[in-house]
Amino acid sequence: MRAVTTELRVRYSETDQMGIVYHAHYLVWFEIGRTEWCRAAGHPYAEMERSGLYIPVTRVEARFRRRSSYDDAVRIVTRMTRLATRGCTFEYEVRNPTDDLLADGATGHVFTDPSGRPVRAPEAIVSALEAFRDS
C-alpha cells in the first residue's frame, strides 16, 4: 500500500510546558500527511474542496510513544487504508530521523458536500485515489 512521506520541523509554538510537543499537534501533522498524500495522488485536497467535495474527520485515534521536542525533524508516513464511495481511512506514523516511532494513529472520514451532508465521492476521484493507493 502506497506510503507518502512528509517532513517537518517542530515549531516552538507546538511545545508545551513539559518541554515536549503538545499532543493535539500530532493531529495537525496527520492533516499535513493526508494533504500530501492527496497531492501525490493527483487530487490536492484544496482542489477537491473547490469542486465541492469535503472530507471532514469523523474519528481519530493516536498513540504517543516517544517525546519530540522543538526543532526536531520528524517524518509523517501516511497510507490510505480504506476507501469506499462514502468515506475513507488514513493511517499515520510519525518518526524521528533515526526512524524511531514517535506516534501512530488513524483518522476516519466521510465525504460530504459543502453543507456537511454525506455524499458519494465522484467515481473518477475514487478510481484515481484507488489506483494511487495500490501503485
Added chain:
Amino acid sequence: MRAVTTELRVRYSETDQMGIVYHAHYLVWFEIGRTEWCRAAGHPYAEMERSGLYIPVTRVEARFRRRSSYDDAVRIVTRMTRLATRGCTFEYEVRNPTDDLLADGATGHVFTDPSGRPVRAPEAIVSALEAFRDS
C-alpha cells in the same frame, strides 16, 4: 469609554517550553475580549457575520510585560477606541487577579462583506456600537 471585562483560565495547550504562555495566544485572548465587547453592546459578532458584516483584523500590536502560566486566572479588559463607518480599533489589557498588567495591545479592523471587500457598516450598527462605547 466603556470597558468590558472577560475572565479565562490559561489552558495547558497555551503554554510553551519556557513554561509560560506562548505569545501568539494573547491575540486569541484579544479576540475573546472583542467578542464579549460586541455581545455586551448588543451585537454579537456571530450575528454580524450572519448578516453579512465581517470585521477582519488588519493590524495588531502587543506588548508582553509579565509572564502568565498554566491555570492562571486572567482578565481581559477591552475598549473600542476608534469607530468609523469603514473600520474600528479595539484596545486590550490583560491582567492577573492582583491587577498586574500582563500584556496590552490593540487591533485595527475594517468592515467587509463576506468576500473581503471593504464596506460601510450599516448605520444602525455603528450607532448602537457608538452608544454603547460612550455609555
Added chain:
Amino acid sequence: MRAVTTELRVRYSETDQMGIVYHAHYLVWFEIGRTEWCRAAGHPYAEMERSGLYIPVTRVEARFRRRSSYDDAVRIVTRMTRLATRGCTFEYEVRNPTDDLLADGATGHVFTDPSGRPVRAPEAIVSALEAFRDS
C-alpha cells in the same frame, strides 16, 4: 461514577474554513475537562506538576458526531474511568445546550516524573482521586 461538567464558548480561532470547529481543538477541550475534574477532586493539575507528578497523554481517541460553530456554548462532561498506580483514563462527552452529543472520546495517561520517567503516583493522591471518582 462522578462526572464534572465544564462550559466554554467556541473561539473564532477554533474554527476552520469548513465554518466549524477544527477537530484537533476537541482534544484541547478534553484537556480543559480533565483540568476541571482534577480541581474538583481537590488536586489541581498545576499543583500536581509543581509537586513533581506529571500525567502526560499516551493515547487518545475521539468521535466527532455533530458540528459546532463559533460562539456556540458547549459543555464538556468528564469522568475518570480507570485509575491505577501507574496511570489513568479519562472519558469525555461534548454536548451543546440542547444536550446533543457533539463528540466523545477518551485519553490514556501515565504518571511520570518531570523528566518523563514512569512513576507510581503517591498513595495519598491515588486515594483522593479514587474517593472523588466514587463519590
Added chain:
Amino acid sequence: MRAVTTELRVRYSETDQMGIVYHAHYLVWFEIGRTEWCRAAGHPYAEMERSGLYIPVTRVEARFRRRSSYDDAVRIVTRMTRLATRGCTFEYEVRNPTDDLLADGATGHVFTDPSGRPVRAPEAIVSALEAFRDS
C-alpha cells in the same frame, strides 16, 4: 542587511471560518522565520536555549495586507534589524509566490536566563549574529 527566506504551506488548521488564515498564525510564521535566521547565522535557537540563553518576545506588531488560504505556498523573509547586548529586533515580510506582500511586522526580544531574568548575551554570540547580519 542579510535576509533569510523560509517557505511553508498553509495548513488547514491555520484557516478560520472566513476561509483565510487566522491572523495569529502569522506570529507563528514569524517565529519560524527567526528560527531559520538563527540557524543560518550558525546559532540554532534550540542550542542557545540549551546553553541557557532565552530570547522571549516582548513586543509584536503586524499588518495584514492580503489574504492567504489553505495550501498556499508562502515565503517568510526575516531580517534582524537591531542587536544589542540586552535584546534584539526582527522584521518580517510574508509573501506569496508572485511576490505580493501578504503581511509584515516586527518582534522585539530581550535576552534572559531560563528563569526569565534579563541578561547580557555572551559576546561570542552577539559577534556571530552581528557578523551574519552584516554579511
